[in-house]
Amino acid sequence: MVLSFNRYEGVKAGKSYLFETRVTTPGGDTYRLNQKMEGTWWNSTLQHGGETPADNSGWQSDRAIHRLSGPQELAFAAKFTGRYDDLHYMLTPPRQVEQPEADEARLKVASYNVWALPVIAASIGERLALLPEYLKGYDALLLQEVFDGRREGFLQALAKEYPYQTRVLDKPGVNIHDGGVVIVSRYPIVREAQLVYPQCTGTDCFADKGVMYAEVIKGGKAWHLFATHTASFDTDEARRLRQIQFGQIRTLAASLKIPASDTVIYGGDFNVNKRKFADDYAGMLANLNADEPGYGGYTEATFDPRINPYAGGPLSGGANVEYLDYLVASREYGAVCHNLNSVWIPRSSDGSLWPASNLSDHFPVKGEISR
Structure with missing residues (x-):
C-alpha cells in the first residue's frame, strides 16, 4: 500500500x-x-x-x-x-522484444518455470494465453512446470515460432503430474531423450521430475540442450538429491554418445539458491562439470517475493528470495567462449490478470551462448 x-x-x-x-x-x-x-x-x-x-x-x-x-x-x-x-x-516497463539470432555460432535460449501447477498456481489459463507474446525471438525455450491441461493451447501458440517441440517429460504408470518439462525450438530437433529421476522426496514425488534432452540443428551444427527441474525445497534430503540429480544428467549425456566437439547446455529450474547455499552452488557446477556463467539483467534473484507477489504465496516460496534458474555450458564437450545469463521481469497490465501483473512466480533467464 x-x-x-x-x-x-x-x-x-x-x-x-x-x-x-x-x-x-x-x-x-x-x-x-x-x-x-x-x-x-x-x-x-x-x-x-x-x-x-x-x-x-x-x-x-x-x-x-x-x-x-x-x-x-x-x-x-x-x-x-x-x-x-x-x-x-x-x-x-516496455516489453522486452528479442530478435532472432542469425549467427550460427551463437545460441540464444531461455529457461522459464511458467508455474502452470493446477490447484496451487493462480490465473494459469490467463497467464498461458499471454506468455507466448513475451517469449519471441529465441532459438529455443527450456520450459518447466508446464503441467496444466491447457498447455496444449499454450504449446500450439508457441509452435507458430517454435514448431519443433519435444514431448513433455513423462514416464509410464500413474502419478498426479507428469514431469512438466518440455523443449521447443525454432530449428529442427533431430533427437530427443528423457530421464525421470529414480529418487524423490516429499511432494516432489507427486510429479515425474527429471530431465528432457533435445539435439537442435542450427546452421548444420548441433547444439545439445538438457532441460531439468530438480528436487525442490531446502531440506537436507532435497539438497542431497539435487547433487545426485546433477550427476544423473551427466550420465544421460554420456549415454547419448555426443561428439566431444559439440556444445552441451544444461538449463532449467535447478532449485539451488546461490544467494544462500554457496557450497551447493559450487557442487552444482562441479557435478555438472560446467563453467560458471556470467550474470546480467536483474541479478538479485529469479524468484523474488519482494517484487513478485506470486512468489510470496504460502504454497509457493513464502518470504524466501532465491536465485534458482540457470543455463550453463558443459566443460566435457565443445568449449564456449561466452555464456551470459540475464534475468528479465515480464509483466502485463492485461485486464485478465488485473491487478496482478507478473506472468509466473519465477522470472525467466536468457542465455546468450557463443562458441
Whole structure:
C-alpha cells in the first residue's frame, strides 16, 4: 500500500481534498498518482487519475483500466470492495522484444518455470494465453512446470515460432503430474531423450521430475540442450538429491554418445539458491562439470517475493528470495567462449490478470551462448 485516507471521518461537505503521490524512477522519470475526494452532506465522492512524462488522464470516476503512455506504461483502475473502492496503480516497463539470432555460432535460449501447477498456481489459463507474446525471438525455450491441461493451447501458440517441440517429460504408470518439462525450438530437433529421476522426496514425488534432452540443428551444427527441474525445497534430503540429480544428467549425456566437439547446455529450474547455499552452488557446477556463467539483467534473484507477489504465496516460496534458474555450458564437450545469463521481469497490465501483473512466480533467464 502506498497511500490510505479516510473517506468519512473529518470530511466536510462542500470541501475538496487533493492527493498526489509522485513516483520517480532511477532514470529520473516522474509519475503522478492523483486522487480527488469531495465531501457531501452524507458521504464523499472520489475521482482518480494519473500522469506520466508523456500523458495525462484527467479525472476518472469509473472502474475501467486506464492506460497512459510514457517511458513506462502507467495503468490504473478502481476496484469494488463492498464499500469504498480501492485504487490500483501499475507501472509496466516496455516489453522486452528479442530478435532472432542469425549467427550460427551463437545460441540464444531461455529457461522459464511458467508455474502452470493446477490447484496451487493462480490465473494459469490467463497467464498461458499471454506468455507466448513475451517469449519471441529465441532459438529455443527450456520450459518447466508446464503441467496444466491447457498447455496444449499454450504449446500450439508457441509452435507458430517454435514448431519443433519435444514431448513433455513423462514416464509410464500413474502419478498426479507428469514431469512438466518440455523443449521447443525454432530449428529442427533431430533427437530427443528423457530421464525421470529414480529418487524423490516429499511432494516432489507427486510429479515425474527429471530431465528432457533435445539435439537442435542450427546452421548444420548441433547444439545439445538438457532441460531439468530438480528436487525442490531446502531440506537436507532435497539438497542431497539435487547433487545426485546433477550427476544423473551427466550420465544421460554420456549415454547419448555426443561428439566431444559439440556444445552441451544444461538449463532449467535447478532449485539451488546461490544467494544462500554457496557450497551447493559450487557442487552444482562441479557435478555438472560446467563453467560458471556470467550474470546480467536483474541479478538479485529469479524468484523474488519482494517484487513478485506470486512468489510470496504460502504454497509457493513464502518470504524466501532465491536465485534458482540457470543455463550453463558443459566443460566435457565443445568449449564456449561466452555464456551470459540475464534475468528479465515480464509483466502485463492485461485486464485478465488485473491487478496482478507478473506472468509466473519465477522470472525467466536468457542465455546468450557463443562458441
